[in-house]
Amino acid sequence: MRIRIFLMTAGLMACTTINTAQACEICNQSESQTNEMHFKASSHAPIGVMGDHRHKAGEWMLSYRFKHMEMAGNRDGTDDLSVADVLTYANPNPGPANLRVVPTKMGMDMHMFGAMYAPTDWLTLMAMGMYMDKDMDHITYNMPATAELGRFTTRAKGWGDTSFTGLVRLYEDGTHKLHLNAGVSVPTGSIKEEDEVLTPMNTRTTLRLPYAMQLGTGTYDALPGVTYSGHDEKWIWGAQYSARIPLEDENDQGYAWGNKHSVSAWAGYEWAPWISTSARLTGTRQGKIKGSDSQIAAPVQTADPENYGGRALDLGLGVNLLGTRGALKGQRVAFEIEAPLYRDLNGPQLETDWTATVGWQYAF
Template identity: 25%
Template sequence: MKSRLLPAAVMLAVSTPVFAHCGGAFCTLNTNWDTQGVWDKPGVRIDLRAEYIDLDQLREGTHKTGPAGVVDTHDEVRTLNRNFIGTLDYSFSPEWGVSLRVPLMNRYHNHIFNNAAGPESETWRFTEIGDIQAVARYAFYQGMNDTAGVRFGLKLPTGSISQSNGSEKAERSLQPGTGSTDGVLGLYYNRREGAANWFVQGTWQQVIHERDDFRPGRQLALDAGVSYAATPDWSLMLQVNAQHKSRDSGANAEAEDSGGRYVFLTPGVSYKASKDIQVYGFIQKPIYQDVNGVQLTADWSAAMGVSMQF
């Protein structure tokens, strides 16, 4: 049963979503399978995931809005994120494990600067490694059909904070990295019920060392998900992902237009390609978005990937 439930566990314990007015973003879906209690042997796992997030809708609070056109300010137009995320996981035992998560970002951003002489379009494009995350886990309770554990680690300042379009640096919230070292702490619980598997999880992320006068806001993520093994090879999945992010701060932050509260509904499906290989896909749809100030948001996003164990 565990091998059939394996693809249904695709849910990230320590995702690093970035919500900012310019639109740098990751999907908030959960794809760390270890927290779901479906791996029952030590070893190495590799997960490769691609994300598509097109932020092209300005939002103020909970409502869609349009560009303000105020002279000497800029209006966001679009940020297209194509993220590629590799995760290397090693389980020392059923209780202990570590994972290393490396994001590669392909990002396009466009906004309009409202010059007194007329609007001026400004664009940035880059493909860069983002902030790497190193996390350990410990399952402090393991029952016949359920598991509870803790995850703890760091988000490291490996991503660039100096990308430019040749004449002007991108805003800090658009950069591949935040420049900060963040602490990550999470708790999870999962349970198997016949052909179904469900989980709940909370994760807290906070800056412990900032750089260049930019401090990303604190993040709290709450995830719940269920999966069902419809056949020996196919599994159906559904997640609810909630996020709260406080405002960024510092001289290089745009505090008024950062942070917010979000809830996403995330259905998915996975297929067991072989004994040790699973492929999966998700569509993520926001069902509640309340942003601070004016920010770019997406009407939907998508993710697909493959997970292998050795």
């Protein structure tokens, strides 16, 4: 039923935007200004923003992004937690009454491969696939929590979910652009990843990894959003709302990730046509996981669906570089690093230390 509602809504939006496109022929009056911006480093948002721009009819763009995220230390709400603090939390799964395995660090690498094509000036289509590599370090304690038994690392890697998005022009003039983001995420990532763990009984066994270590959501997800951007001779600015909303109540393992909503705003300055720098603020809110996977039942915080989601605010600083002549014309290289300003987590959870994204884009 939710998929049917989503498809009907997308159809209505498409019909509306066709009329909007016909009514916005005035946009052609600013075509020369738009083309001029197209060949500036500042014509794109920071590399960490997805679906930020459209293309001219018949134009393609290929992209690759590498994103690395480091997480360390635990938090509940806005309070930092020690390992001893985490061991006092109740274990909702079979086994000891309290948690006995504590995550201390997590790293995640994401390789994102994208393609964009514009069949018309008012519509750009985008597809993105992702290869992920995750690892998480843990400490295991004995049943009474009086002694550390050892440390271990779990790892999961493989293809994640795949997304398909349409970027539909709503308004455009020589200074301002506004478009609709309407997409869907297809559950191509595994949600049955396993690895060897050290148990509180001082034995090693292979178990299904917690939700954070899986490679996909297991559900079809709607990816709605809206993006605004503006520019003058040297300055650029923009904002984007985006969301990830499951279209199914649960996946085939019995759970669904909580709704995720993000708002991002950025500003940048063009030092020369080939280089610009940017600053970006991103606020995110995500709900807890609904339901549970009966195979994820270890005495560790990441095995509890309640310990997911929360609120976050991040600051990103970036640089965009553009090739303007010869074989490099139209090729972009960009970098952005993000750090947390605020965290209010449904804990206990590992908290993000920093995130870095580097990307390459080529339009033709």
